[in-house]
Amino acid sequence: MSILFRAVLAFLALKLGNLAINVATFPVLTGAGSARPRPTVSLLVPMRDEADRLVHTLPAILAQGVDELILLDDCSTDATYQLAETMTADHRQARVLAGAPTPPGWTGKTWACQQLGAQATSESLVFCDADVVLAPGAVLSVLAEQQRQGADLLSVFPQQQTASIGEHLLVPLVDDVLLCFLPFPLLRADVPSAATANGSLMVFNRRAYDVLGGFEAVRGDVVEDVALARLARRRGLQLGVVLGGAIVRTRMYYGYRACVTGFARGLLATTGGSRARLVLAAGWHLLAYAVPPLLSWRRPRWALVVVLGVVERLVVEAKTGRRQWWQAVLQPLSPLAALPLFVQALRRTQHWKGRPYTYVAAPSRRLTGVRP
Known part of the structure; x- marks a missing residue:
């Protein structure tokens, strides 16, 4: 040979x-069960130029039954803010905020998430991208999985939806890298390179978020989700990850x-x-x-x-x-x-x-x- x-x-x-x-070991959300005891939940959604997506994703976000829903418009150049206000008008638990311009040294997403975290009042903070499609009861399923894994920070790797040939060729590589290079049992080991997360949907308990210092701790990181995971590992916090299955899905890119x-x-x-x-x-x-x-x-x-x-x-x-x-x-x-x-x-x-x-x-x- x-x-x-x-x-x-x-x-x-x-x-x-x-x-x-x-x-054999990597968990997948099934939609079965809910967190016991159920914490109060803030669902936090950063948005930038998401008008085309919100029409498809926001109704399911609004239906999650959380204690508070905060959407923050990150200086969009389209009608994201106006559309979000219109769609949430009849939902008392929902607020739409106009984000401040991004300060020097921050990325747009970390600054948007930092502003959201500062407004949240609940025990659990669920950061969810505006392009994520949630099945009914998805947030409760995620919280139950967080409790099952004993995680201070749990992130969900959504099921990737693709349509064009270009998407078929590139987007599934996200799952390939995760499942072929990171054995799930390593997530609990003290191995820095095994600390990973996905920023599409991340849930923190309030104590962990405060220990990390919020998104300010990774304010300039382009890959802020992995940076947060590695920081969490250094701070002695427990990480958790789960595949979204049919419960949490997304089409990341169009074309x-x-x-x-x-x-x-x-x-x-x-x-x-x-x-x-x-x-x-x-x-x-x-x-x-x-x-x-x-x-x-x-x-x-x-x-x-x-x-x-x-x-x-x-x-x-x-x-x-x-x-x-x-x-x-x-x-x-x-x-x-x-x-x-x-x-x-x-x-x-x-x-x-x-x-x-x-x-x-x-x-x-x-x-x-x-x-x-």
Whole structure:
């Protein structure tokens, strides 16, 4: 066997091994049960240019039956604020706030969430992105899962909804990375790289939020959810994660271009700011997934690698509940589709919804607000 073949085979075997562990252990929201005793709940929704999304997501958010619902318009350039006010007019527990302009040193989302946290009055703070679709009783299910895991901070990885080919190629990689590289049992271990979270839906108990210092603690971080998780680990707080299943779903980006722009915004941070690691990761995934189908025409043993890649995607689809089985055949094309994403991520400054985002390297970490 060639060295390359053995290396790729070992890589896929490692991923499939982690995936097997997560199939057995990674929790998925089912909608069964509710928190006992039930805490008071503030559902907090940051919004920027979400008018097109709110029509589909806000009715389900309003139906969650929480003690207070606060929506904050983060200086939108569309009709987000007006639409939110109209849709919440008959709901006494709901308030719509106009956010203040983002101060220097903050990202737009961390500042919006910080303002929301300052307004909340409940024992549990549930931060939910405006593009998240909640099933009936979703918030109660999340709180029950938080209690079951004994988590101070629990985040939900929503079931990813995709429509265009570009979305099919790129968005499921979020689940692939989570389920193939992070065995769920490691979440309770003192391993910094195993501390992760998803900012689409995060729930804090009030004590944990105060211990962390709110979103001010990660005010300049582009990937604020992971930064919060790592800070929580350092502060001795218990982390929890759960897959959203059919209870919490989202369509993150609409179309290929939006996927590239959205994912590129935080990709450099995942390598600690190392562009060399970013290039190596792109090249390695091309070798592991895109090249084997070409080699298998002349070297049949490479067909095994192709099959393992497809099996990996099928198992991820099954675990997340997406069950878009036909998309498994796209697995070899995903690294090719991701190349523009990696190229864009190499730039120092990214743009999203009209705002610049610049990665701040670790030596300047104090400028991002993450406390040692």
